[in-house]
Amino acid sequence: MLKVEKLVAGYGKVQVLHDVSLEVPEGTLVTLIGSNGAGKTTTLRALSGMIAPQSGRIVMDGADIAGLPTHAITRRGMAHSPEGRRVFSTLSVADNLLLGAFPRVTGARPKGDVAADLERMYALFPRLSERRTQLAGTLSGGEQQMLAMARALMLNPKVLLLDEPSMGLAPRLVEEVFATIARLKQQRVTMLLVEQFAMAALEVADFGYVLENGRVTASGPAGVLRDDPAVRAAYLGQHG
Template sequence: MLTISNLHAAYGKVEVLHGISLDVPKGKVVTLIGSNGAGKTTTMRAISGMIKPKSGSVTLAGKDVTGLDSHRIARAGLAHSPEGRRVFSTMSVTDNLLLGAFPRFTGARAKGNISQDLERALELFPRLKERQHQLAGTLSGGEQQMLAMARAVMLNPEVVLLDEPSMGLAPILVDEVFRIISRLKAEGVTMLLVEQFAAAALNVADYGYVLENGRISLHGPAESLKNDPAVRAAYLGGGQSH
């Protein structure tokens, strides 16, 4: 569904990604874990068109989208819930969600039943339902994170990129975010998840990749990565069980 092949990306002359390859099959959740500065967010930005890759390819549902503008990649079916939320603070919750469906209104993506999907998004995120008429800027950080995720789902995308959905959230909201990711997975939503909480990410994912200094150092089924001594030592708090 989403295939990254030998991707190189840089900021100016500083190369951050040194030829990474990964695959996100349809209906699966794949997680990319790694320490700060490993290149996780850069990977997401290079996939979604926020930065242009130097070389390599990004293929979405069989279509080469390498280096296209972000809005064209979104039309092709890639939804990006970026690090740091980025909601439209002066618009209502409902209007933020409808903006997520914008390519469906313009005919760039199959329209489907937008009002039904809006209802479904609000059911999936009950906190948003209670606040659907509030301005997004008045929501708590956790609620804004849920809004960014729900807005991504409103595209009716082929693949959702979730970049650090739990960043800065209280533990109770982190649990809520992962419950929602599990529900989306149960509905067959294909996701690439970048997450600082490696244990939680591996619990919800089917497959994982470990990124170190802009290179994939290890990959495999999430279950086997959870039990890998090197992964446990580096990302799962030593030998503690989770």
């Protein structure tokens, strides 16, 4: 579904990613792990067009989307739940979710049943259901994370990018987030997950890539990576 070849990207003159290649087959959950500053978030930002790639190909569903503006990439079916949640704080929970479906409501993507999908999100995240009319800025961190994920899902995306959905959450909520990701995987949502909790990510994922200083240094089925002594020592020790 998503195939990245030799992606080079960065900020200004600083090159962060060096020839990153990875693949996310349809219906699978792929995780990108690595230490802080390895380029995980930068990779996602380059995929969704928030920063323009300097070179390389990003092929989604057969079409090269590298270099398109963010909104055009979203309209082609890539949803990105960004680092730091970035919910629209002065809008209600319901409006945030509706905006997730903006390309569907305005005809840029197949409409489907937006109202039914809204209800599906409220079923998946009951906490949001209780707070439909509340302003997103007044939600707790965990609720905002749920909202950011639900908002991205409202696109009915071909690929869902999740950037550190567990960041800053209490352990109980981190478990809840991973349980939700597992449920989405059962529903065969194609996902690329960036996570600091490498062990937890590899437990839920099908396949994993290890990113180090902007380069992919290891990759393989999640189970194999989890047992790889080098990967364990470098990334899994502290988060077990």
